[in-house]
Amino acid sequence: MTEICNEVNLMIPPLVTIKVSDITFVKQVRSLFLKRKTSQFDYLQDEIANSAALLSRLMARRKNSFHNMNGFKFLCKLNTALSRLLKLDVENRLSNFYQMLPDSSSYNHHEVPSRNSFDYILLRLMSVHKIYQRIAYCCLESATYFNKLLRNNFFMETITLFLAVIAKLWDLTNxxxxxxxxxxxxxMPFRKHFPQVDSQNSFKNVDFPKELERFSIKPTAHIEIDKDPAQVNSIRMDKEFVNTTPIPVVSVLQKLQKEEDFGMPISRESLKPVIDLSRIHNVDDIREFFKDEDAKRQKCLDSCATKYVLKHEWLAIQKLVERKIIANDHKKALSVFRKFITSKT
Incomplete structure (x- = not known):
């Protein structure tokens, strides 16, 4: 059973439709397929695809730096599991089976797919569940390793990005x-309703469980892996972190208010811009501004509004504005002046 479940390129059984006397169960199966495809489900599918693509790009950028690290090996295994999930393409398989089911207009034909086709869908669901377990395991192992590097201040920016992507993949996987x-x-309860053809039963030796193991949203303290190498890694998601005694929070606000000196409050008037461009409406105002600033710059440069403007820049803007005024392009002169003052003050 495990070997068949692990086969990504599992052969699709031949399509065989069989007549049955009672076809009411098909309506319930079709409704289950329709209810599963919600906007939230489609959003999660797109997010995990985008996160997997981002992870592969980050790995390609830092492969030379991390290729000898043990934690990076788990990251490579995580990328392999995500690629395997994409190759499985379980959504396309489910869509094909849904189209095989008779709709309301063809219920009178009383023909449904064989149990062989339905068992194939159940096997694909088991396969994708095992792959998600593998992804969750690799997320925990790689995040644990990168967290140790982060505490030692190694590759702070890069590891932070890796941890963010891994955390998102962990949440989406669960x-x-x-x-x-x-x-x-x-x-699973509808499996007995699909008709069976003994001569074409490809999965007669497969043991289908009644339910699959659920994922826990919170990280787990113990991850148990099957020792049998022929089986896929199985993660037990039922053991959560042991609750520790909370650390008491001590308020230090009153002590700070008594002992610390927070300085003198600053008036908001001092935060206003020195040059008020709203008072400059025409070229005459610009010339008057240049004249006043020239006088202030000659006396004391630190006291004028254009103290951060270099001498050659100040002469250049005056020549440029004057050239626009001589060309009778007053609008352009105002625009050039405002952009220059805004960029320098």
Whole structure:
């Protein structure tokens, strides 16, 4: 069973439709497929695809720096599991099976897919569940390692990005994994209603569980992996962190108010801009401003509004504005003057 579940390129059984006497269960199966495809589910699918693409780009950028680190090996395994999830393409398989089900207009034909096709869908749901377990395990292991590096101040910016992407993948994995688990449990009771052809039963030796293991939203303290190498890593998601005694919070606000000197309050009037451009409406105002500033710059440069403007810049803006005025382009002269003053003050 485990080997079949792990096969990504599992052969699709031949499509065989069989006539049945009672077809009412098909309506319930179709409603389950329709209710599963919500806007929230589509959003989570797009987010995990974008996060996986971002992770692969970050790994390609820093592969030379981290390729000898043990934590980076778990990151490579995480990327491999995400690629395997994309290759599985379980949504396309589910969509194909849904189209095989008769709709309301064809209920009188009393033909439904065989149990062989339905078992294939259940196997694909089990496969995607195992892959999500593998992704969750790699997220925990790589995040634990990068957290140790972060405490030692190694590659602060890069590791922060890695941890952010890993945390997002962990959250999306738990939500989507539970979605597939619930969908599997809802489909499982209808397996007995699909007709079976003994000569074409490809999964007669497969043991289908009644329910799949749920994912825990919170990180777990213990991760148990099956020792059998022929089986996929199985994560037990039911053991959460042990609650520790909370650290008491001591308020130090009163002590700071008594002992610390917070200085003198600053008036908001001093934060206003020195040059009020709203008073400059025409070229005459600009010339008057240049004249006053020239006088102030000659006496004391630190006391004038244009003290951060260099001497050659001040002469250049005056020549440029005067050239626009001579060309009778007063609007352009005002625009050039305002942009220059705004950029320098």
């Amino acid at each position: 939500k989507l994994g539970n979605t597939y688990s619930e969908f599997y449990e809802k489909l």
